[in-house]
Amino acid sequence: LYSQGLKIEIKDDNSPVSNGDLKVNELITNKIKDLTPNIPIVSEETVDLHKKNKEKIFWLIDPIDGTKSFIAGNPTWCNLIGLDYKNFPAEVGVITDAIATPVKVIKKARIMPTDTVAVFGAGGGLGIHMLMLTRWAHAKVIAVETKPEKFEACKNAGAEEVIDGNGNDLAENLIEISNGGIDVGIDFVSSEQTLEIACNALGKGGRLVTLGGSGMPFQANPKAMLEKELELIGSRYATKQEVTEALELVARGDIWPLVTDIRRMEEAEELHESLEKGDIIGRAAIRVVNEK
Numbered sequence: 001l002y003s004q005g006l007k008i009e010i011k012d013d014n015s016p017v018s019n020g021d022l023k024v025n026e027l028i029t030n031k032i033k034d035l036t037p038n039i040p041i042v043s044e045e046t047v048d049l050h051k052k053n054k055e056k057i058f059w060l061i062d063p064i065d066g067t068k069s070f071i072a073g074n075p076t077w078c079n080l081i082g083l084d085y086k087n088f089p090a091e092v093g094v095i096t097d098a099i100a101t102p103v104k105v106i107k108k109a110r111i112m113p114t115d116t117v118a119v120f121g122a123g124g125g126l127g128i129h130m131l132m133l134t135r136w137a138h139a140k141v142i143a144v145e146t147k148p149e150k151f152e153a154c155k156n157a158g159a160e161e162v163i164d165g166n167g168n169d170l171a172e173n174l175i176e177i178s179n180g181g182i183d184v185g186i187d188f189v190s191s192e193q194t195l196e197i198a199c200n201a202l203g204k205g206g207r208l209v210t211l212g213g214s215g216m217p218f219q220a221n222p223k224a225m226l227e228k229e230l231e232l233i234g235s236r237y238a239t240k241q242e243v244t245e246a247l248e249l250v251a252r253g254d255i256w257p258l259v260t261d262i263r264r265m266e267e268a269e270e271l272h273e274s275l276e277k278g279d280i281i282g283r284a285a286i287r288v289v290n291e292k
Contacts, residue, residue: 099129185206
């Protein structure tokens with residue numbers, strides 16, 4: 001562009017814009033559309049200043065920040081690209097974990113619309129979003145939760161049934177509700193007890209996914225594993241692709257993160273105590289920078 005000669009125009013705000021700005025804008029927006037086609041893009045060079053942006057999440061870009069320096073040939077300019085979070089900082093902040101992790105589980109467990117899925121620890125930060133993603137996948141989902149105050153949130157997140165995890169005969173209850181055994185058990189607690197319950201509740205071809213990482217050994221009946229052709233699956237966090245898919249789901253409005261407790265930095269210890277007790281429904285967040 002420099003060798004061909006820059007073409008410069010003056011915008012309505014009396015600032016310059018060059019064909020370099022517009023070319024970089026084209027390159028950036030095309031790449032973003034390839035990665036996340038459903039997330040809106042607000043660019044300094046194409047935005048309609050007379051239209052109010054009402055999107056919950058969007059890309060905000062300035063193709064060339066420092067156009068005057070760019071035109072003058074000075075290397076004091078840069079490309080600014082960011083995912084806007086200011087309206088919902090806590091919710092946007094948890095997408096790459098609380099939603100991306102269940103996105104990966106959906107794939108690893110090969111969850112289908114015909115499946116019945118039980119989620120253990122269903123009212124927690126990952127569990128509640130696992131319920132949402134399982135319903136998004138059109139499967140039947142059962143929540144297993146020990147905190148009665150979380151039952152309603154589990155139902156709102158998509159659980160067709162909520163079972164009190166403190167009760168007896170949990171495996172038998174799951175088998176009865178699912179008409180012969182669950183297709184997938186997803187365990188965010190992963191204690192010896194929950195893993196054995198989930199394993200015993202699996203039907204033919206059942207898959208057990210563990211994510212809790214408590215390190216506690218558990219027993220599984222090898223005869224049942226053989227006869228039912230059961231699978232034990234471990235799953236950790238998510239890949240870049242699954243993070244991208246999580247952002248897409250939120251941008252389309254298919255899923256929205258549940259953050260129920262937002263604290264200041266000085267309240268971090270108190271928040272951590274609540275988290276350790278399992279009192280928090282969904283995700284919690286710490287606001288590092290206080291609003292002015």
